[in-house]
Amino acid sequence: MPVPLYQARVLVSLRPSVLDPAGEATRAAAARLGIEGVRRLRIGKAIEVELEAPDPAAARERLERLGDRLLANPVIEDWRLELQDGSEEGR
Amino acid sequence: MTVGIVVFPGSNCDRDVRWALEGCLGIPTRFLWHEERDLGGLDAVVLPGGFSYGDYLRCGAIARFAPVLEEVCSFAAAGGPVLGICNGFQVLTELGLLPGALTRNRDLHFLCQPQPLRVSPGPCTWLRSYGDEEAITLPIAHGEGRFQIDPQGLAELEDRHQVVLRYGDNPNGSVGDVAGLCNARGNVLGLMPHPERACDPATGGLDGRRLLASVLG
Known part of the structure; x- marks a missing residue:
């Protein structure tokens, strides 16, 4: 029997207390484009993952370790996991 | 006396560090490829500047898993002197040998300039020949x-005198004007400025010489 394949997305964002100069520069460019009213613009990362795992619990456990230990740096970033079964988790 | 210089794919200051140590100070060096595990006979290790593994994901994030760094961690834990310059500093924070993180400059510019700094050597062995x-x-x-x-x-770092290098006229928005810091024991130093580019009279200042020469004891 083939090992199930899970689709997931890990969303990494800068912690609210961390300055985002690239986001600020992009926000300023939005105004130059003529789009008014952009009060806040923060740039993060969306990481798409396909993962083989025996069951959803194992998939979740591996993805959480991936988020915690590699994809995000907890000193400056928060992250959130979207697993394709529709559930969400993160911190 | 031999100093190991770690070479990651994407390091670009490894040969500058070699020139500063060997050419300017007469200290033998050995390049350590990122997959190497043998640190035998080394008296100090330098993680040079550059863009290790393309700085993909975050600066230093991929380099952290290089096999050579497991050995560097053991070397540091045993009290061996470890110096991380620029990208090397970023790697040391990702590795957890030093706290905090290095993020994008406040004003988005890539800064390339002579930078005034203040030294407070504290427990840092690399800076022991500089005045407070x-x-x-x-x-x-x-x-x-x-x-x-x-x-x-930051308060904990200040209490333990681990902020050993500060910017005058903070160029990038670092909290506490931090340009470099050491671990509590003082054998691991990470700094954004490039001491290896201030060792040769042909290229200007010489303020980096004493830092690199500190490995001579």
């Missing part, structure tokens, strides 16, 4: 050098 509050100038060259840590973390 001594003013020096070293070149900086980075786009992501803004040191970031929470206020409590």
Whole structure:
């Protein structure tokens, strides 16, 4: 029997207390484009993952370790996991 | 006396560090490829500047898993002197040998300029030949050098005198004007400025010589 394949997305964002100069520069460019009213613009990362795992619990456990230990740096970033079964988790 | 210089794919200051140590100071060096595990016979290890593994994901994030760094961690734990310059500093924070993180410069510019600094050597063995509050100038060259840590973390660093190098006229928005810091024991130093580019009279200042020469004891 083939090992199930899970689709997931890990969303990494800068912690609210961390300055985002690239986001600020992009926000300023939005105004130059003529789009008014952009009060806040923060740039993060969306990481798409396909993962083989025996069951959803194992998939979740591996993805959480991936988020915690590699994809995000907890000193400056928060992250959130979207697993394709529709559930969400993160911190 | 031999100093190991770690070479990651994407390191670009490894040969500058070799020139500063061997050419300017007469200290033998050995390149350590990122997959090597043999640190035998080394008296100090330098993680040079550059863009290790393309700085993909975050600066230093992939380098952290290089086999050679497991050995560097053991070397540091045994009290061996470890120096991380620029990208090397970023790697040391990702590795957890030093706290905090280096993030994008406040004003987005890649900064490449001579930078006035203040030294407070504290417990740092690499800086022992500098005076307390001594003013020096070293070149900086980075786009992501803004040191970031929470206020409590910064307070702890200050209490233990681990902030050993500060910017005069903070160029990148680093909290606490941090340009370099050491671990509590003092054998691991990470800094954004490039001491290896201030060792040769042909290229200007010489304020980096004493830092690298400190490995001679």
